Amino acid sequence: STNRPISRVAVLGGTGSIGVATLDVIESLNRCDPEFAWEVSSVSGHSQIDSLIELAAGCHTPPQCLVVSDAKNEAQAAKALNSASAQPNSRLTNRCRLDVGPEALVRAATEEDVDVVVAAIVGRAGLESTLAAVHAGKRVALANKETLVVAGPVVTRAAAENGSELLPVDSEHSAIFQCLAESRARQSQPATLEQSTRADSATTATDPTSATGSSAKTHWPGVRRLILTASGGPFRDWTTAQMRDATIEQALAHPTWKMGAKITIDSASMMNKALEVIEAKWLFDVPADKIEVVVHPQSLIHSLVEFEDGSLIAQVSPPDMRMPIQYALTYPRRLPCPAPELDRSQGWDMTLCPADPDRFPALALGFEVARVGGTAGAVVNAANETAVDLFLNGQIRFTDIPEICRRTLLDHDHESSPTLERLLKLDVWARDRARELAQI
Ligand code: NAD
Numbered sequence: 001s002t003n004r005p006i007s008r009v010a011v012l013g014g015t016g017s018i019g020v021a022t023l024d025v026i027e028s029l030n031r032c033d034p035e036f037a038w039e040v041s042s043v044s045g046h047s048q049i050d051s052l053i054e055l056a057a058g059c060h061t062p063p064q065c066l067v068v069s070d071a072k073n074e075a076q077a078a079k080a081l082n083s084a085s086a087q088p089n090s091r092l093t094n095r096c097r098l099d100v101g102p103e104a105l106v107r108a109a110t111e112e113d114v115d116v117v118v119a120a121i122v123g124r125a126g127l128e129s130t131l132a133a134v135h136a137g138k139r140v141a142l143a144n145k146e147t148l149v150v151a152g153p154v155v156t157r158a159a160a161e162n163g164s165e166l167l168p169v170d171s172e173h174s175a176i177f178q179c180l181a182e183s184r185a186r187q188s189q190p191a192t193l194e195q196s197t198r199a200d201s202a203t204t205a206t207d208p209t210s211a212t213g214s215s216a217k218t219h220w221p222g223v224r225r226l227i228l229t230a231s232g233g234p235f236r237d238w239t240t241a242q243m244r245d246a247t248i249e250q251a252l253a254h255p256t257w258k259m260g261a262k263i264t265i266d267s268a269s270m271m272n273k274a275l276e277v278i279e280a281k282w283l284f285d286v287p288a289d290k291i292e293v294v295v296h297p298q299s300l301i302h303s304l305v306e307f308e309d310g311s312l313i314a315q316v317s318p319p320d321m322r323m324p325i326q327y328a329l330t331y332p333r334r335l336p337c338p339a340p341e342l343d344r345s346q347g348w349d350m351t352l353c354p355a356d357p358d359r360f361p362a363l364a365l366g367f368e369v370a371r372v373g374g375t376a377g378a379v380v381n382a383a384n385e386t387a388v389d390l391f392l393n394g395q396i397r398f399t400d401i402p403e404i405c406r407r408t409l410l411d412h413d414h415e416s417s418p419t420l421e422r423l424l425k426l427d428v429w430a431r432d433r434a435r436e437l438a439q440i
């Protein structure tokens with residue numbers, strides 16, 4: 001096993017929920033992958049310096065580089081790294097260097113010997129490093145859905161041009177990716193089989209925003225619809241009036257997943273599903289009307305694909321992100337995974353029911369943004385990130401979140417084929433506008 005070639009992974013957002021799960025997967029793969037040895041080449045954290053160092057010290061081969069993306073924490077990090085490497089028996093040695101600031105994320109993502117970049121930073125803050133990894137032609141295990149929401153066409157085009165594999169970590173998109181295996185295999189064959197889905201891509205062709213976003217995965221032979229499942233979050237059965245008075249603690253109490261605060265609030269408002277509809281549109285290059293959302297409280301079915309003949313293929317596994325993370329790392333190989341098996345010793349329920357867009361207005365917004373494309377994704381994402389922060393600081397009501405997003409979207413001048421620079425300017429504008437709207 002000592003002669004296995006090494007697969008090197010940059011873990012951006014290493015201190016987060018996805019980051020920690022990724023490090024666990026890498027340790028496990030390193031033990032059980034017969035083909036490759038796995039190493040963490042770099043790991044980043046924004047602020048939790050102690051956990052960053054602890055995580056690095058826990059790797060069987062310590063990372064070459066620790067990235068502290070918030071430069072304010074440089075002195076603290078340097079001191080902590082020094083004292084950790086000075087500990088007797090510490091696996092952290094002088095080999096492990098420190099790099100700071102947002103540019104350090106880009107350096108880590110593009111390092112020559114890195115094979116896979118795990119994009120697990122939360123929010124728009126993950127965009128530059130994810131895009132840099134794509135430009136460098138790396139395999140990107142993409143958890144950071146906001147990057148695709150903000151700049152889907154830019155990112156997918158860059159991936160196609162640079163031969164970068166953009167593989168989903170988001171469990172729903174991983175599920176769809178897995179369900180599409182057969183269609184993907186057929187894509188490599190001559191065109192005759194591919195025309196079935198082309199018929200209604202007329203919608204796509206007249207949509208100027210998607211003309212720029214096409215990647216290699218344009219045709220899905222025989223596919224009728226992608227069906228994203230949603231747990232429904234903690235407020236699945238709540239009335240709008242109840243949600244108006246929801247507390248921060250109630251919104252943070254997700255019934256099936258343990259995740260970072262931002263995505264947990266997004267799950268409660270179902271904005272997470274809205275972002276995932278947009279993510280699916282860009283990732284799989286399908287128009288919004290081929291995407292559907294169903295509520296599935298047990299989070300066992302991670303999504304489904306409906307085919308032209310009415311057959312539905314679903315991907316089922318316990319709710320544990322280590323499975324989709326590992327699949328993005330080892331694709332197309334399947335290996336034992338540290339996530340637990342589905343317990344089949346008891347009966348188990350898998351309930352599906354329609355989503356309710358009246359109680360969850362964020363959902364309708366997501367479909368609308370996926371339909372119009374262009375600048376809408378950047379605006380809704382920025383408004384949402386701002387509104388979630390305001391809610392977590394006790395400054396607005398839970399139900400203000402989708403309303404602020406809706407009004408920010410309405411207030412912006414939509415553009416169909418924006419440049420990246422324009423999108424980033426709009427991101428700043430939308431944050432200001434959302435803050436203003438919150439005060440009215
Ligand atoms: P988290 O809050 O637990 O972790 C976020 C990570 O990003 C941390 O490492 C943090 O240090 C870093 N970070 C925060 N602000 C930063 C900034 N300004 N610059 C650089 N780094 C910064 O979040 P998470 O739950 O792990 O989610 C990460 C991403 O994965 C999100 O985009 C989320 O939507 C997506 N995702 C998460 C899950 C999940 O189960 N947690 C599932 C699907 C998708």
Ligand code: MG
Pocket residue numbers: 170171172276
């Ligand atoms: Mg998801």
